[in-house]
Every structure is written in C-alpha cells, then in structure tokens.
Amino acid sequence: MLIPKPLYEVICIFPQKYTDRLLIELGKEEIIQIKEFKEKYKKVPSIDSPLIKTNNVVKALMRLDYIVDKLKIPKSDSIKEIDSPVKSAEEIVNEIEQAHSTIKDRINKDIKKTHTLTLYLEFVNSIKKIKFREKDVSFLIATEYKEWKSIKKGLKKENIVYSSIKKRISGEKVLRLLSIKIENEKYAENRLTDLNYYKGKIRDIESMINKEIKLAEKRIKENKDELEKLPGEYSLSVYSLKEKLELKLKILENKRKFLCSEFITLINCWIARSDFKRLKKIISKETENNYIIYKEKPDIRDNPPTKLSNFFLFEPFEMLLEGFSLPGYKDIDPTFIMGLFFPLFFGIMLSDAGYGMLLLLISFFLIFKKGNMKKFGEILLICSVFTLATGVYFGSWFGFNFTESYINPLKKPIELMVFSLVVGVFYVNLSLILGLVQSIIKKDWNFLFNEILLWLIFEIGIVFLIFPEIFSEHTNLPLHTIFLTGPVLARIFSKGILNILDFPKFFSTIISFIRLSALAMSTAWISFAINLIYRLTLKFPKGIYIGIIVLVLGHLFNFAFNTFGSFLQAMRLHYVEFLGQFYLGKGEKMQIFSIKK
Numbered sequence: 386m387l388i389p390k391p392l393y394e395v396i397c398i399f400p401q402k403y404t405d406r407l408l409i410e411l412g413k414e415e416i417i418q419i420k421e422f423k424e425k426y427k428k429v430p431s432i433d434s435p436l437i438k439t440n441n442v443v444k445a446l447m448r449l450d451y452i453v454d455k456l457k458i459p460k461s462d463s464i465k466e467i468d469s470p471v472k473s474a475e476e477i478v479n480e481i482e483q484a485h486s487t488i489k490d491r492i493n494k495d496i497k498k499t500h501t502l503t504l505y506l507e508f509v510n511s512i513k514k515i516k517f518r519e520k521d522v523s524f525l526i527a528t529e530y531k532e533w534k535s536i537k538k539g540l541k542k543e544n545i546v547y548s549s550i551k552k553r554i555s556g557e558k559v560l561r562l563l564s565i566k567i568e569n570e571k572y573a574e575n576r577l578t579d580l581n582y583y584k585g586k587i588r589d590i591e592s593m594i595n596k597e598i599k600l601a602e603k604r605i606k607e608n609k610d611e612l613e614k615l616p617g618e619y620s621l622s623v624y625s626l627k628e629k630l631e632l633k634l635k636i637l638e639n640k641r642k643f644l645c646s647e648f649i650t651l652i653n654c655w656i657a658r659s660d661f662k663r664l665k666k667i668i669s670k671e672t673e674n675n676y677i678i679y680k681e682k683p684d685i686r687d688n689p690p691t692k693l694s695n696f697f698l699f700e701p702f703e704m705l706l707e708g709f710s711l712p713g714y715k716d717i718d719p720t721f722i723m724g725l726f727f728p729l730f731f732g733i734m735l736s737d738a739g740y741g742m743l744l745l746l747i748s749f750f751l752i753f754k755k756g757n758m759k760k761f762g763e764i765l766l767i768c769s770v771f772t773l774a775t776g777v778y779f780g781s782w783f784g785f786n787f788t789e790s791y792i793n794p795l796k797k798p799i800e801l802m803v804f805s806l807v808v809g810v811f812y813v814n815l816s817l818i819l820g821l822v823q824s825i826i827k828k829d830w831n832f833l834f835n836e837i838l839l840w841l842i843f844e845i846g847i848v849f850l851i852f853p854e855i856f857s858e859h860t861n862l863p864l865h866t867i868f869l870t871g872p873v874l875a876r877i878f879s880k881g882i883l884n885i886l887d888f889p890k891f892f893s894t895i896i897s898f899i900r901l902s903a904l905a906m907s908t909a910w911i912s913f914a915i916n917l918i919y920r921l922t923l924k925f926p927k928g929i930y931i932g933i934i935v936l937v938l939g940h941l942f943n944f945a946f947n948t949f950g951s952f953l954q955a956m957r958l959h960y961v962e963f964l965g966q967f968y969l970g971k972g973e974k975m976q977i978f979s980i981k982k
Contacts, residue, residue, distance in 0.1 A: 389711075389718055389972070390657045390692040394420070394683045397668055399676040401650045404643070407671040408636050412980025416664060417654040418690055419978050421642050442634045445474035449627050452478050456485065458616040461624040470629040477622050484615060492608045495601045501527075502598045504554050505583075509591045512550060512562055521567035525583040525590050529557045532580070539576040545569045562587070632980060639978065655683070655690055655975065689714040691972035699724030701763035709960050710970030717823045719968065726812065726963075727955050728764075728771040733805075734904035734951035735768075736794060737912060738776030739783035740944045744769035768952075779905075783940055784912025794902070794909035801902040809898025812963060817841055820967025837967065843888070894962050900954050908947045915939035 395417075399407070411417055452458065505525065528536065540547060546569070551561045565573055574584075583590040644651040656664050661680060668676050683689040691711045693703050695718070702724040712718050735741070748769050751762025780788030792801040817837055824833035915935065922932035964970070 390694040392655050392689050393658050393661055393680040395654050396679045397652045399672040403672045404650045410667050410671050415977050415979045416660040417656045417978050418975050419639050419642050420653045422644055422653050439637045441471050442630055445471045446630045448478045452481055456616045458623050459620050461620040465625045470626050474626045481619050488608050488612045495605045499601045502594050506594045508552050508560050522570050524563045526580050527560050536576055543572045545572055690975035692975040695720045701760045704760045711972035713972045715827055717819050728768040730955040731768040731951050732771030732775040733901050735772045736775050736779050736905040736908055737781045738773050741769050741773030741776050784916045794905040805898050805901040809895040813895055816963045816966035897962050904951055911943045
C-alpha cells in the first residue's frame with residue numbers, strides 16, 4: 386500500500402498469425418503496458434520492425450466521423466459483426482451521401498416549385514382585383530421573350546384574337562394570362578404544347594395552383610420526415626464500422642512497437658507481478674501453447690511506469706496525487722497517508738455538522754456520475770463524514786452550538802491554534818520519516834543527509850533549547866548549540882550561504898498549519914453572524930420571513946465559500962507542506978493497453 390505495485394518486464398515470442406487475436410484478448414483483460422523494444426533488440430539479425438499501413442483505416446474513420454457529424458447519426462445501442470470494415474465504410478458512406486443528396490434534391494425541387502407557384506398565385510389574385518375582360522377561356526403561361534415572340538407570331542398567323550396581362554417574375558421570365566374565345570381553344574393549345582400552362586377560368590386556375598402548392602408542401606413534409614429518419618436507419622452499420630475500424634487502428638498502432646520476422650512476433654511489455662500468471666494463461670490459450678516467454682525485474686534506469694495499489698477507501702485520493710505527480714517506481718506512495726489526513730484536515734476546517742450533512746447529499750449525487758466526477762464525489766463523501774464527526778464534537782449545527790468541546794473555535798480559539806501547530810509538527814515530521822525510509826530503500830544517501838537528517842537533527846536541537854534539563858544531568862556539552870549550528874553549517878557548505886534562508890522557511894512550513902484553526906474559526910464566526918442577524922430580524926413585524934431568507938442564503942453562502950476554501954487549503958497542506966519535504970514525484974502512470982467494445 387505504501388509503494389507502487391512491483392512489475393515485471395516481459396518479452397514474449399510467438400507465431401505471427403496469432404498476433405491480432407492475442408492483442409484483442411490482452412486488450413480486454415487490461416493488464417499490460419506495451420513497451421518499445423530497446424535498440425539492442427532491433428539490431429538482432431532477421432528481426433525487422435513491421436511496416437504497418439494505417440492510412441486506409443484512418444481515412445475510413447475520418448469519412449465515418451464526417452458523416453456522423455454532418456447527419457448527427459445517433460449512437461447505436463448494439464453492434465453487428467463486419468468482415469471487411471475499410472471497404473464497407475467506403476460503401477456505406479457513399480450510400481448515405483447518395484440517399485441524403487437524393488432526398489435533399491427532392492425537397493429543394495419542391496421548395497423551388499412552391500415558391501414559383503406562390504408567385505403565380507399572387508399574380509392571379511392581383512388580376513381578380515382589377516376589371517380584366519376575361520373571354521371564354523384563359524391560359525396562364527411563363528415564358529422568356531424569344532418564346533413569347535414565337536407564340537405571338539403563331540397566334541397572329543391563326544388569326545386568334547386574345548387579350549393579355551403580364552408580370553415579370555425573374556430575369557427575362559414573364560408571367561402572362563391570355564384570354565381567348567372558346568372556339569380558338571384548340572389552336573391556342575397547339576401553339577402552347579411545349580409549355581407548362583394552366584387553362585380555364587381565372588378561379589379555376591387559382592384552384593389548380595392552390596392544389597399543386599398543397600401537394601408540393603405535402604411532399605416536402607414527407608421528404609423531411611424521411612431525411613430525419615435517415616440517420617437512425619444507418620446508426621447500427623455506422624457505429625459497428627467505427628468500432629471495428631477503431632479496434633483495427635489500435636491493433637495496427639501497437640504493432641508498430643513489436644518486432645517481427647516473416648513468421649515470428651516479439652512483444653515487450655510491463656505487467657504487475659500479481660498479474661503475470663494471468664498473462665501467461667492468456668498467451669498459452671491464444672497461441673495454442675506455441676510461445677516462449679521471458680520475465681525479469683525492471684532496472685530503475687529503464688524508468689518503469691507506476692501502477693498504484695491502494696485499499697478501496699483510499700483509491701479516490703489517487704486522483705489528488707495524480708493531479709500533483711505520481712511517485713517513481715521505488716518511491717513511497719503517500720496516497721494512504723493523504724487518504725487519512727486530507728479528510729481530517731478538511732473536517733477540522735469546515736467543522737460544522739450541518740454543513741457535513743449538506744456535503745454528504747452533494748457527494749451522493751456526484752457518485753452516480755462517471756469518470757473523475759465519481760472519484761471526486763467519493764472524496765467528498767469521506768470528507769463529509771469527517772466534517773460531520775468534527776461538527777458533532779465541536780457541537781456546531783449550522784452555527785448553533787448545543788455542546789462545548791475543549792477546542793471550540795468560538796470560545797477557545799487559542800487552544801485550537803495550539804492544536805493546529807501540534808498537528809503541523811507531527812505531520813511535517815511524518816513526511817521527514819517517510820523521506821528517511823524512501824532514501825534508505827533507494828540508497829539515495831545525498832538526499833538522506835542533506836534533506837532529511839539535517840532537519841531532524843535541527844529539530845532535536847530546538848527540543849534541547851526549549852528543554853535543556855533533559856540531558857543536563859548526563860553531560861555538560863551544549864547540545865542545543867551543537868544540534869542547531871551543525872545543520873546550519875552543513876547547509877551553507879553543501880549548498881551555499883543563501884540556503885540559510887531554508888531554516889526560517891522550515892518554521893513557516895509548520896506555522897502554515899495554523900490555517901486549520903483559521904478556517905475553522907472563519908466557518909464558526911460567519912455562521913454565528915448569520916444566526917445573530919436572524920435573531921435580530923425576529924424583533925420586527927413579520928421579520929420571521931426575512932430571517933428565514935437570511936438563514937438559508939447566508940448558510941448556503943458560508944457552506945459554499947468555506948467548503949471551497951477548506952478543500953483548497955487541505956490540498957495546499959499536502960502539496961506544499963507535506964509532499965514538499967520528501968516527495969520527488971518523477972513517476973509516469975502505467976498506460977494500460979485496453980480494447981473496449
């Protein structure tokens with residue numbers, strides 16, 4: 386728990402034909418980090434890095450992503466098997482684009498037709514308002530100048546008498562209403578054969594146009610409905626292809642890290658020692674027992690990745706440590722310590738049982754979220770329990786005190802400040818002890834003497850200075866002078882005269898823990914002020930309503946302000962005052978190879 390998981394570096398050799406299926410199974414298990422081979426392995430005769438072509442897969446994925454974004458294709462709840470994903474992706478995208486384009490063309494055509502018919506209708510309605518001498522039958526036509534010139538010539542040749550009214554609708558396009566006698570209807574029709582026209586009385590023409598507009602609008606609606614359903618119809622196929630292609634791309638990208646000959650594949654990976662048997666079993670099964678496997682304990686110079694291993698109650702606090710930096714492979718993992726003291730410090734600073742209950746409700750809400758929000762909710766849940774416990778001890782429920790404790794923030798602030806300093810001395814020394822252990826494990830003697838023992842000896846000198854009678858009966862040596870000046874001189878000679886400033890900085894590190902009492906008093910006094918204002922409002926007529934508003938808004942503000950402040954200051958005490966004494970944080974997180982369907 387206090388160190389990252391021990392790892393093995395593994396090299397496995399097996400027939401190349403098993404590569405893809407083995408990778409898929411290892412991706413499902415999520416137990417390895419695939420590692421690049423060292424240069425010395427790449428120089429082995431007959432072993433070459435594979436030339437993996439990913440272009441086609443990437444292009445197919447990009448086309449699918451484009452069509453998903455363009456049509457807003459909804460995510461499918463199920464997936465189907467597909468044999469040749471690259472070819473199928475090209476076909477399905479072309480099919481979708483063709484279907485989409487066809488429907489859009491039909492819609493645009495009908496919209497354009499509706500617009501034109503609307504202009505016709507406006508023209509007909511305007512004619513109804515004027516005294517137009519309508520003969521037996523009317524023709525409504527739209528022509529350009531050359532067309533009309535030819536029609537006019539033909540009508541004149543047949544001696545057809547007509548009256549007309551016109552309106553320019555666009556460019557050279559002119560809309561005309563021709564009115565002629567019934568006996569000339571056939572001759573007129575022969576002349577207008579190549580044109581679209583409406584025939585009859587003006588009211589009949591109006592009715593025909595209205596009917597066509599309604600039919601066009603109906604078709605537009607039907608086509609729009611079909612367009613809306615189109616993405617859903619292709620959802621299963623598109624997302625099945627996306628998953629298959631993403632899987633293929635992941636396999637191809639990881640195969641770049643392998644070494645391959647014509648028939649053999651070599652994989653190099655990191656794995657937790659506790660998972661090695663599992664790995665061996667998977668390889669044996671997927672290669673039909675045709676494999677050779679080597680394992681060795683990693684050399685620290687190879688920079689092994691870090692895989693944290695903590696009890697489930699402390700796992701959420703790994704997120705806080707990752708936000709700072711991860712421990713190296715053989716460094717101490719302080720997650721366990723942070724999991725104990727972070728919520729304790731937070732609880733002391735917020736220190737109100739009522740606020741603890743509010744925080745408990747918020748944490749339950751966040752726990753049902755996914756990813757980091759869930760982990761954050763779990764951290765807040767533990768912090769809320771400590772806040773509730775501290776608030777009960779202090780006797781504070783939304784600022785109303787029902788019991789008195791020995792270190793009550795309102796009535797005994799000095800005692801609370803002394804307690805905070807004691808916590809600071811303990812916690813800083815705990816970090817030095819952890820640093821001592823870590824230095825011995827890593828055999829880092831320079832860090833041990835210059836950064837750890839120096840401060841421990843200096844602290845012993847302070848104890849001798851405050852309590853000289855402890856050893857006065859056994860020796861006449863000025864122990865406090867020796868233990869105080871020794872570290873100072875050692876610091877000056879090893880790091881220079883300016884580093885003498887590190888000693889006042891060391892005291893400020895301990896004094897920094899006074900913020901525990903400062904935040905606790907802040908919460909308590911603001912709550913007290915809110916409750917005092919509430920009591921004052923009760924003296925006014927109907928002041929109870931104002932008082933309730935003051936209580937609710939005031940305590941919500943105090944809760945939000947001091948919850949944020951307590952979390953921020955608890956992080957600072959760990960990142961600066963605690964980890965700053967011993968933590969190197971040069972680890973890299975183990976990048977687990979994962980394939981999720």
